[in-house]
Amino acid sequence: MFDKILFATTASPICKDAADVAFDLAKKYNSQLTVFHVFGLPTHGFSQFAVDLKTGETEVHDDDWVERVTAEMKTTFADNLAEAENCVVEAVVGAPHREILRAAREKDIDLIVMGSHTRQEDTGATRFRTVVGNTMQKVAKAARCPVLIVSRPCQTCWWYFSNIVFGTDFSKAAQSAFKFALQTAKQIGCKLYLFHACDIGPTDPGKVRTQADIEEKVTEARKKMEELYLPEMEGFDNYEIEVWEGTPYVEILKYARDKQADLVVMAHHTREIDPEKAVLGSTVEQVVLRSACPVASVNRPDKVAAS
């Protein structure tokens, strides 16, 4: 299903949950796994200096430093690496999201796996959280392959997943997310929940929505789901369609919890929103931060059609 997986990591125990999923997936699907860490941000103009993203110290970017970081990574993930067969460990300097996207493009990656946030008690947690949050947001938006974001321990192995929730906003990007969700459900043989939340947030100040209005919207959305997605099922019948109303991210989280989802699949497209300001701004972001299960963000057809 995934020939090449890129595990983008902060190379600290923080990413343990994401690491377990990445290594598990690679093992199951015999994928080539790249453990990829951007450890320094270029600084001091054109010079060779970079700021260590963990400590905030300025260092010269050279082979020694890369070796040291790579060795650290190997220690951090020693348990995982011991069992991994087809795996390389890479450490680079650059703007994290940019280098992750660059590597994904160069290596023709089929799936990016990332953690989403850090724990308060870790050194440099605040600095790190901003970097990681922004990075995830930017990677999820621009990546051409699915991005799997794991922020909490994943209780079940991917191939034992029982419930996948696909949240849609009917966008073009969501079409790719749907394909990915469907393929995954077919592969694993689990149930697929197609879900939409009608946004009844305060978008039109002063306008009060009546129950009838809302119900009409819900019915419309359900019809749209049936039209859009059912013809694509091709014999797959282990699915359910649901439409709720409310604030989209809240409803998706509630629904995922209700259905004991093992995976949430969504499209991440926040065209209007400045990624710097939208760390917590988009629906995907909110879902990722709060979701108990991994979240896959899929925006583009490239790697979905192939897999």
Add this chain to the structure above:
Amino acid sequence: MPEGSLCNKTPVDTMEQLQALLSDRRGVTYYQEMDQLDVNKEALATAIQNTCKSRIRTWLEICAHCGLCADACPYYLVNDKDPKQVPAYKIQSTLGEIVKRKGEVDNDFMQYVMDTAWSKCTCCNRCGMYCPFGIDMGVMFGYVRGLCFAQGFVPWELKIGSGMHRIFRAQMDVTQEDWIETCKWMEEEQEDDWPGLKIPIDVENADLLYTVNAREVKHYPEDLAEAAILFHIAGENWTVASEGWEATSLSMFAGDWAACKMQVETVYDSMKRLKPKRMITTECGHLYRATVLEGPYWAGYESGQPPVECIHYVEWVAEALRTGKLKIDPAKKIKEPVTYQDSCNYIRNGGLGDIAREIISYVAEDFREMSPCREHNFCCGGGGGLNGIGRYRPQRDKGLEIKRDQILATEAKIVIAPCHNCWDAIRDLEEVFHIDISWTFLKPLLLSMVEVPEHLKPAED
């Protein structure tokens, strides 16, 4: 020991040399070797004989030691008015001595010259504006750097930087393949949000030929995407060159005159090959100085003009706003107090102060001038290559204080800095002093407030 393996009089022309320098952590061995480096006095005397012409010799002689340059120099002001920071003293005690002694100087002296030329002068040319005789110590230190470079007395990072230009014709290790690949990548990354957006490569007779700074390509390719989006919105007929795409010049900072010529000629060749109506630079100050103001002389053009008309990015922005090619949504103009960092290279030396103000009138509601400003503005603190030199970090950081105080006095929260060096220096300034400001290039700012014509918006999903 006359010549070290790393620190020597030979410029970097091969990957092996470059790699050797890069693996010398922080240039430790390099600077140790420099302590042993012999001065080739004969060569130095000959260099002065051949290259120190009447203008500089006159300047050295007519300096009346009046001291009017002192208060013009940010390093004099910020270092408690240390007399050793008076520009006239700095140049007389270095170049003046070399000329007087006809090159009879030793290693210690050359190291003093190097430290002065790179850590006490950013070639901002402000002193030249205040000298009653028009003596420009910035210009002279540019010349001194050339003498130092030829003798092997050059900061480690700049030996590397000029080597990059010699090997890659770019200030960083970005090959032509990397560059073209990055253009394609950025085009693809934007295809959903900006249908039809192209980064046209090698289109002949375009209206604009866009040139960049290799650092954008290497670390921040978004900048290229942003440029493309703005050209797209403005409906420009533009192109980039597959060769001669990088117009900066660390070799100018290094004093590597031969590399300056090599670099700028690749850019001029691309102009001759593609015959654009105009060349437009990215938001970079020294690029403008190197390719537009000084380059023609390096390339030996008697007209003093590049092959085609060249404009700085700010000139294009002002023009696009003036003619309505770019329209700003008035509701999105910056409301917070904002100030503008006037770059020495394109404002003081390029005369674009009015252009910058014109742009501001379209994008900001509460504009605060720094004092002094425009062509009188102080260097950001990181010019002339100083941002990138580890050896002079303390001197650089000290120099930032003057910019910090200027910004604080405006009470602005945002500093618009359409120059890579200024942008870096102000970013570092925030890192050093934490004064709670943000800083930005023009491109992201414009993108946050420009009106997008309906036909360019992606079809509704």
